[in-house]
Amino acid sequence: MTEQNNTPHTENTPEQGTSSIDATIQRILAADKANKSSNGRTTRFVADDAHLTSTEQRRRSVLDDRARELAETEEHTEHDGEQYDLFERRSLRRVEGLSTELEDVTEVEYRQLRLERVVLAGLWTEGTIAEAEYSLRELAALAETAGSTVLDGFIQRRSKPDPGTFFGSGKAVEIKEAVAELGADTVVVDSELAPSQRRGLEDIVKVKVIDRTGLILDIFAQHAKSREGKAQVELAQMEYMLPRLRGWGESLSRQAGGRVGAAGGGIGSRGPGETKIELDRRRINQRMAKLRRDIANMKPAREAKRANRKRNAVPSVAIGGYTNAGKSSLLNRLTDAGVLVENALFATLDPTTRKAVTPDGIGYTLSDTVGFVRQLPTQLVEAFRSTLEEVAEADLILHVVDASHPEPEGQIAAVRQVLTEVDAHQVDEIIVLNKADAAESHVIERIRRREPHVAVVSARTGEGIEELKELISSSIPRPSVPLELMVPYADGEVVSRLHAADAEILSTTYEEEGTRLSVKVRPSLAAELAQYQVES
Numbered sequence: 334m335t336e337q338n339n340t341p342h343t344e345n346t347p348e349q350g351t352s353s354i355d356a357t358i359q360r361i362l363a364a365d366k367a368n369k370s371s372n373g374r375t376t377r378f379v380a381d382d383a384h385l386t387s388t389e390q391r392r393r394s395v396l397d398d399r400a401r402e403l404a405e406t407e408e409h410t411e412h413d414g415e416q417y418d419l420f421e422r423r424s425l426r427r428v429e430g431l432s433t434e435l436e437d438v439t440e441v442e443y444r445q446l447r448l449e450r451v452v453l454a455g456l457w458t459e460g461t462i463a464e465a466e467y468s469l470r471e472l473a474a475l476a477e478t479a480g481s482t483v484l485d486g487f488i489q490r491r492s493k494p495d496p497g498t499f500f501g502s503g504k505a506v507e508i509k510e511a512v513a514e515l516g517a518d519t520v521v522v523d524s525e526l527a528p529s530q531r532r533g534l535e536d537i538v539k540v541k542v543i544d545r546t547g548l549i550l551d552i553f554a555q556h557a558k559s560r561e562g563k564a565q566v567e568l569a570q571m572e573y574m575l576p577r578l579r580g581w582g583e584s585l586s587r588q589a590g591g592r593v594g595a596a597g598g599g600i601g602s603r604g605p606g607e608t609k610i611e612l613d614r615r616r617i618n619q620r621m622a623k624l625r626r627d628i629a630n631m632k633p634a635r636e637a638k639r640a641n642r643k644r645n646a647v648p649s650v651a652i653g654g655y656t657n658a659g660k661s662s663l664l665n666r667l668t669d670a671g672v673l674v675e676n677a678l679f680a681t682l683d684p685t686t687r688k689a690v691t692p693d694g695i696g697y698t699l700s701d702t703v704g705f706v707r708q709l710p711t712q713l714v715e716a717f718r719s720t721l722e723e724v725a726e727a728d729l730i731l732h733v734v735d736a737s738h739p740e741p742e743g744q745i746a747a748v749r750q751v752l753t754e755v756d757a758h759q760v761d762e763i764i765v766l767n768k769a770d771a772a773e774s775h776v777i778e779r780i781r782r783r784e785p786h787v788a789v790v791s792a793r794t795g796e797g798i799e800e801l802k803e804l805i806s807s808s809i810p811r812p813s814v815p816l817e818l819m820v821p822y823a824d825g826e827v828v829s830r831l832h833a834a835d836a837e838i839l840s841t842t843y844e845e846e847g848t849r850l851s852v853k854v855r856p857s858l859a860a861e862l863a864q865y866q867v868e869s
């Protein structure tokens with residue numbers, strides 16, 4: 334990414350907007366303030382901490398677990414959480430405490446914005462308030478992973494997003510107020526925004542607005558290491574950026590240029606600006622075409638490897654699951670792979686494949702994959718399709734679940750949705766409930782009851798790992814050709830090979846002429862062993 338500043342730069346200084354829009358907002362704000370001081374009150378939003386892991390507690394301390402209501406009146410109580418109508422009217426909850434540095438992914442190579450201090454905002458349209466809070470807390474973790482500091486977070490109860498400003502202009506003004514008060518430079522919204530909604534909201538809050546998709550793309554961009562991974566992320570970013578090209582910074586630059594009327598357009602959005610956007614668009618399209626070609630060219634190498642594994646009939650096991658569930662830790666536990674384990678979201682983007690053996694000596698491959706997350710951007714699923722398809726071709730999926738999460742069901746569902754999108758849903762699956770050392774037993778029991786194939790493990794302590802190995806062993810395709818062999822002692826390496834390779838050794842006896850073995854092997858190996866075959 335280079336900093337080119339082709340588009341007018343957005344500065345986040347409060348005094349910048351001097352247009353009529355700004356004046357209007359100031360007026361609304363002043364009126365709102367007056368309103369508030371007459372009946373405003375702040376309460377703490379208390380949640381049950383007992384089930385949290387240390388990670389979540391740390392995260393919470395950043396959030397300070399405060400969800401305050403901004404537009405609140407005297408008669409409001411916590412029970413209003415269940416009263417939809419009340420929430421409709423005054424429903425902006427606030428959760429404090431976040432900051433970072435974030436590269437503006439929607440501007441890939443066009444502009445780089447540093448985001449240091451962010452405010453989060455999400456809509457609570459369905460489910461429980463607890464679920465809405467998990468989602469916002471996850472957004473906080475994502476923002477921190479991207480390098481931001483989270484200052485505060487808000488949840489608004491609303492049946493559906495406002496088409497113009499997502500939160501509705503009234504609530505947006507409240508967010509603006511919080512942004513100004515906290516000195517935030519960015520608002521991160523916990524959904525994907527339509528380009529017009531992002532613009533509408535940016536118009537009001539007066540700082541940069543990015544959405545969940547943009548944030549996740551940014552993390553992927555920071556973490557991609559392989560050439561293929563980088564190309565895939567860049568392609569996803571461009572796909573995301575293209576329809577939003579008009580958007581970034583436009584609202585503020587439009588004001589700077591003196592906006593005429595409220596109907597859009599006006600000075601600064603036509604003429605050279607328009608030409609520039611067309612140029613950008615063409616450049617991006619060209620670049621995307623090149624990326625697609627590059628990615629397609631990288632595919633054969635991986636396919637060749639895969640074909641090789643298939644030819645040798647080595648069973649493949651894919652580790653999949655929600656981000657931070659402990660997939661890499663499990664791979665390390667099962668194979669000593671030494672893969673990076675990090676308490677960070679999307680630590681792994683490039684799939685790692687390692688050899689592993691079952692306790693009775695059957696070889697298989699084990700691959701770590703990119704983690705999933707709720708609302709994984711479709712652009713990413715598309716761009717990473719070739720990587721994800723590897724999961725679809727596996728013989729078995731170890732679906733790793735963070736059992737220390739109070740409600741892992743939502744994560745399980747999110748993962749399965751992505752698996753379905755890449756046609757991996759018909760592959761055999763073992764639910765691996767990881768982090769058993771930190772999990773609540775009732776959560777484990779609940780999932781055990783729901784799921785047919787469950788293993789409970791702790792990649793950290795090693796608990797349950799042996800049982801998981803047995804389960805993998807009985808779930809992968811086993812060698813199927815029974816052979817009776819007599820191997821002369823002079824050909825000792827054949828016996829060691831049988832031990833090392835993919836054979837099930839049922840019995841071994843040492844006789845005069847050599848070693849007699851009763852084995853089961855894969856068809857390819859059976860052909861090679863024909864010369865040693867004897868009657869049983």
Ligand SMILES: Nc1nc2c(ncn2[C@@H]2O[C@H](COP(=O)(O)OP(=O)(O)OP(=O)(O)O)[C@@H](O)[C@H]2O)c(=O)[nH]1
Binds near residue numbers: 768790792
């Ligand atoms: N308490 C506990 N923590 C664990 C366990 N397994 C993994 N962790 C922690 O969970 C965090 C994430 O582990 P990773 O193995 O990097 O998770 P991942 O699923 O590969 O994550 P991404 O690659 O980011 O999607 C790390 O801080 C691990 O130390 C476990 O069994 N118990």
Ligand SMILES: [Mg+2]
Binds near residue numbers: 660661673680681701
């Ligand atoms: Mg990982």
